Amino acid sequence: MxxxxxxxxxxxxxxxxxxxxxxxxxxxxxxxxxIAAYQALPEIAADAVESARRVHVSLGSSAVGEPGTVSALVSSEIAYQLAERMAISPYPPLVTLSQGTTLPLAQDTLRRAYEARQRAAYFRPTQVTWYPQGPRSLAFAAGASSLAADSDVFTSILLGRFGAELAYFGESAVRHDQILIAHSDQPGGQAIAYAQSDRPLLGEELYAGPAYLTRRxxxxxxxxxxxxxxxxxxxxxxxxxxxxxx
Amino acid sequence: MLNFLATATAMIAGVTMVIGLLSDPGSDARAVAALVIQLVAVTGAIAVLLGILNLLSVHLGRFTHAERGWPYSLLVLVVAVGVIVLRILDRAAIWSGDLEGEQLSPRVFEAVQVSVESALAALVVFFLVYAAFRLMRRGVTGWNVLFTVTIVVALVGWIPLEDLDVFAELREWLVRVPVGAGARGILLGVGLGTVTAGVRVLLGQDRSLRD
Structure with missing residues (x-):
């Protein structure tokens, strides 16, 4: 064949x-x-709203138009589910990424989530932060995890494409008592996600996320x-x- | 209407790409697929340009309104303008003397970015060892023990002492057989996940295509 x-x-x-x-x-x-991570996500969103704290979602170096396109789409769908639940809170989710082509996707995802809850006026494009460092950048991880700590987030959710830089997010999450849910479609990043995350997502579990969160x-x-x-x-x-x- | 157009465009582009991939090199279908890829590359470049403009406008706003952290925004703006000017001067081949024919912008990039990345990379190993320690504190399960023992063997295997040759051989076997198999398993899973999620996109059911 x-x-x-x-x-x-x-x-x-x-x-x-x-x-x-x-x-x-x-x-x-x-x-x-x-899957523990998907069972926890709705509770994390509810806790964030009730405790007036933020949630950090990072799409890493998932890039639209490159091999990580589908990872970027699925990760943004999960970010949508989270943002829709959190849209009623004055403390919006923080989204970070390192690929410029994913920036419009992430901003549009949050905009649609706020519109779905009729809270479009509260959407700010600056909720999405782009670190123009390119793929697998440790400087991106150091900057984004530092921003998450400054923004008083209580949970970091890392979905998509990460390499060794995931260790920085994990270390920062531990130091600031954050819950860490992590995944990577790269074997190196996946190993670190398993070691550091409270509820890791393994391999193809990322792509099942929309089914777990929407049941469509x-x-x-x-x-x-x-x-x-x-x-x-x-x-x-x-x-x-x-x-x-x- | 906009949703319909977006969905139709995505479906047509997807089907075109699949047909192009299955066609012989040099065929019309392959040429159309190559055109779609070129369009994607151009769109990607425009997206990056918009991203840069967005970044600059956000930091300009922070600086002009003296928001929290405005000195950092000023630094970003100064560096961005500096790099753009340097790139223009590189393209104009304006340098003379010792610098004649040199490209300064890649050199500046290497001096700053590569140094920062190297320094940060050196810390990763400590984070990982600490992560293994924490993993054991969370619970001593069979998988956690296996993970920790593997890390210890891999680290000891790097020590260049004759008496520890056995660890070096064990590390090489670990990397070649179980790690190689595991990595392939993960990549296969990711590949299958990509196919099924791609099916959803081809059916026009992805949320990015509708409000």
């Missing part, structure tokens, strides 16, 4: 499983495996598709390993 045929097969399975999963989710409640049938369908593809990959690995051994 060549690459083109493989892409067609994977896309066909992904589309079919998503649509079938969405139809099933529309009829019956599909149980989702508990199509989003649940993508989780079903993810599971189907995962099992197919596991079976393919086992099959090829057995074939090589025999």
């Amino acid at each position: 060549n690459d083109s045929a493989l892409i067609i097969v994977v896309l066909t399975i992904a589309f079919s499983a998503t649509l079938i999963g969405a139809v099933i989710a529309r009829r019956v409640a599909v149980p989702l495996r508990p 049938p199509l989003h649940v369908g993508t989780v079903v598709a993810l599971d189907v593809l995962r099992w197919l990959v596991i079976l393919a690995i086992l099959f090829t390993a057995l074939q090589a051994a025999l």
Whole structure:
């Protein structure tokens, strides 16, 4: 099977499983495996509103138009869910990022969240802070974590693309008694997220976030598709390993 | 109407890219996909330009209204203007004498940015060791013990002493086999997640496409 045929097969399975999963989710409640980070997010938003404190969401170096595009889109969807819940508070979420192309996406995400709660007048584009340092920048991490500490945030949520710089966010979160939820689509950043975060998100769990937070049938369908593809990959690995051994 | 246009554009661009990827090199479909990528690059460049203008206007506002931290805003403005001027002078090839033919803006970037990044990078290892310690304080589970032992073996493996050769070999095996396998597993998961989230975008159901 060549690459083109493989892409067609994977896309066909992904589309079919998503649509079938969405139809099933529309009829019956599909149980989702508990993920601590997604269970905590609504509580974090509620606590932030009640205690009049801010939440820091960082999209790292996820960049629209680059390989991290989908990470940026999914992370912004999670940021939307958080911002929508927090839009009634006078203490808005703080969003930081290091890629200029993601800045309009993040600002638009917050604007839509405030509009959805009919609080558009309270939206400020400066809630999103861009550190023009480029990918995997330690200077970005040092600056953004320092800003989060100055802004008296009580939770830092790191989603998307991070490398070793994630250690700075983690260290700052510990020093300032912040809850830390962290993820990275890079193995280096993921390892640090596991070590430092109270509730890490691992690998593909980021992409399931919208399904956990919205329960929309199509989003649940993508989780079903993810599971189907995962099992197919596991079976393919086992099959090829057995074939090589025999 | 705007939502419809945004959704339609995203879906058409996505389908065009998929068809382009599946087509033979040199085909019309591949050429159209390349055009879409070029448009994305131009749009990205405009987004960065808007970001820079936004950054400058925010800091100019802070400086003129003497808001908290205004000296930092002034510093940002001065450095931004300085770098832009330096870049223009580089492009004009204005330097003479010892500096003839030199590009000063990359040199300034290296002198400041690379030094800062190197200094910060040196601290990462301490953060990680402390993180491993805290991980054990949170709870002594099998996974946490494995993580900590692996860190200790990796760090000891770097010590260049003859008696510790066994640790160096163990570290190399760790990096080659379990770490390599784990990293591939994570990347596979991320890849599959990207495909399923991409399906949502292709179906026009991503929130960034609608109000």
